[in-house]
Amino acid sequence: MSEQDVKKTSEEVLISANEENEKKPPFQTPKGVHDILPENHDYHTYIKKVVRHRSRQAGFKRISTPIFEFTEVFKRTVGEASDIVNKEMYTFLDRKGRSLTLRPEGTAGVVRAYIQNNMKDLPQPVELYYYSPFFRYEKPQAGRYRQFWQFGFEIIGEKDPALDAQSILISKKIYEDLGIMDSLDLQLNNIGDVESRIKYAEALKDYYYGKERYLSEDDLMRLEKNPIRILDSKNEDTMILNQSAPGFEEFLSKESIEYHNEVKEYLDVLGVKYTENTKLVRGLDYYTQTVYEFWDKKRGSQNSVGGGGRYDGMIELMGGEPTPATGFAMGVERVIAQMKRMKVKVPKKDNLHVFVAQLGKEAKKKCLPLINELRDKGIKTMGALGKGAIKHQLKLADKFNVPYTILIGLTEVRENTAIIRDMRVGSQTTVAFDKVVDEIVKRIGEDKLDFYDPSQPI
Ligand code: ATP
Numbered sequence: 197m198s199e200q201d202v203k204k205t206s207e208e209v210l211i212s213a214n215e216e217n218e219k220k221p222p223f224q225t226p227k228g229v230h231d232i233l234p235e236n237h238d239y240h241t242y243i244k245k246v247v248r249h250r251s252r253q254a255g256f257k258r259i260s261t262p263i264f265e266f267t268e269v270f271k272r273t274v275g276e277a278s279d280i281v282n283k284e285m286y287t288f289l290d291r292k293g294r295s296l297t298l299r300p301e302g303t304a305g306v307v308r309a310y311i312q313n314n315m316k317d318l319p320q321p322v323e324l325y326y327y328s329p330f331f332r333y334e335k336p337q338a339g340r341y342r343q344f345w346q347f348g349f350e351i352i353g354e355k356d357p358a359l360d361a362q363s364i365l366i367s368k369k370i371y372e373d374l375g376i377m378d379s380l381d382l383q384l385n386n387i388g389d390v391e392s393r394i395k396y397a398e399a400l401k402d403y404y405y406g407k408e409r410y411l412s413e414d415d416l417m418r419l420e421k422n423p424i425r426i427l428d429s430k431n432e433d434t435m436i437l438n439q440s441a442p443g444f445e446e447f448l449s450k451e452s453i454e455y456h457n458e459v460k461e462y463l464d465v466l467g468v469k470y471t472e473n474t475k476l477v478r479g480l481d482y483y484t485q486t487v488y489e490f491w492d493k494k495r496g497s498q499n500s501v502g503g504g505g506r507y508d509g510m511i512e513l514m515g516g517e518p519t520p521a522t523g524f525a526m527g528v529e530r531v532i533a534q535m536k537r538m539k540v541k542v543p544k545k546d547n548l549h550v551f552v553a554q555l556g557k558e559a560k561k562k563c564l565p566l567i568n569e570l571r572d573k574g575i576k577t578m579g580a581l582g583k584g585a586i587k588h589q590l591k592l593a594d595k596f597n598v599p600y601t602i603l604i605g606l607t608e609v610r611e612n613t614a615i616i617r618d619m620r621v622g623s624q625t626t627v628a629f630d631k632v633v634d635e636i637v638k639r640i641g642e643d644k645l646d647f648y649d650p651s652q653p654i
């Protein structure tokens with residue numbers, strides 16, 4: 197108790213403590229992480245359905261890798277000089293002193309799984325998708341969290357510009373299905389092979405040397421370790437400086453230029469529009485050749501809703517045989533925010549059909565099996581099983597916005613009947629108890645029932 201509190205009466209202390217509590221409950225989520233409340237789960241469910249549908253159409257199979265891996269899995273692939281490895285990983289030692297990391301991204305784990313499970317023996321390419329949470333120790337702000345969800349896919353085992361074009365098309369289709377593609381711009385680049393990147397990095401160093409005073413502390417570090425990453429800086433002064441920096445195009449080999457032209461030809465055939473951005477780089481070091489991102493037309497790189505590209509060197513880097521690959525990842529929270537900005541509503545199936553109101557223990561004995569049977573028949577049912585006046589229960593039924601309420605009181609128990617109340621018009625009918633389920637099914641309509649049929653394929 198503080199000195200000030202001593203002067204207060206015990207009641208005052210209690211009240212002020214309660215007021216404090218009202219302001220902020222004692223337990224809060226850590227900074228940068230959030231509950232997904234039912235309203236946002238509707239978006240997640242919808243997005244998951246859309247991505248699953250598009251993934252299945254393309255023959256992708258779902259994979260879930262563990263939430264944590266040995267730290268080396270990420271260090272080796274994402275790159276020692278990347279922001280992720282440098283400062284964004286949740287790394288900890290387990291009880292035996294082994295270094296583990298909460299996965300900051302999806303590709304490294306999938307590649308580790310590809311090698312560990314000998315997926316090279318499967319027909320190639322192996323096409324996998326995931327929908328999972330990821331963890332990065334970032335400065336939390338709108339669209340940037342410490343736990344966030346990504347949908348992503350990887351196509352491992354084959355290389356062709358046509359595959360790059362096809363991956364881009366699938367991601368674009370998903371944004372279209374989600375109703376946000378009109379607000380997005382597809383940015384496309386080719387970042388060449390390792391040799392071109394070494395040359396390009398040197399040219400960038402020459403460009404930034406002498407301009408250090410405009411660079412942030414982070415960008416100064418990038419200048420030494422990995423100058424190409426400066427192009428992805430979100431620092432305003434650096435972004436202005438970046439506009440006049442040399443682009444990738446001058447440093448690409450003949451093969452890369454040809455590869456890039458072919459990707460663009462296929463995109464044209466598919467009618468996919470893109471913006472060439474010779475300074476587009478990705479946040480992870482493992483990319484080669486084709487890279488792309490989907491940006492909000494108004495906000496640009498600040499609000500990338502997803503991106504991907506080719507990472508041909510990674511499987512070998514992880515101890516596998518040299519194997520080409522390409523992949524894509526989409527930030528689910530940013531997509532939800534974009535859907536809300538674009539006023540895209542998600543259709544939902546959560547609405548209840550029936551509310552069961554009862555009075556007394558004998559009524560409850562009839563209601564419990566009735567609720568069970570209604571649900572089995574595909575009627576979404578909620579029962580008021582606590583105590584409370586019928587009037588109160590009807591008010592509750594109103595709040596749940598159900599079309600029908602079934603009422604069973606003392607009279608109905610005695611006469612073996614039930615009342616069906618149509619909540620929209622307020623009319624009531626009494627029916628024999630053993631006819632209630634049939635009557636409700638008839639009124640809701642067979643086609644509206646929510647059935648789980650275990651014999652159907654998943
Ligand atoms: P940014 O440049 O915005 O930091 P990134 O290049 O680090 O993004 P990727 O690693 O390519 O992002 O991840 C793919 C997508 O995941 C991003 O386009 C974005 O939509 C989303 N994403 C990345 N980091 C976060 C985060 N901290 N919180 C929410 N979404 C994120």
Ligand code: MG
Nearest residue numbers: 279280334479
């Ligand atoms: Mg980032």
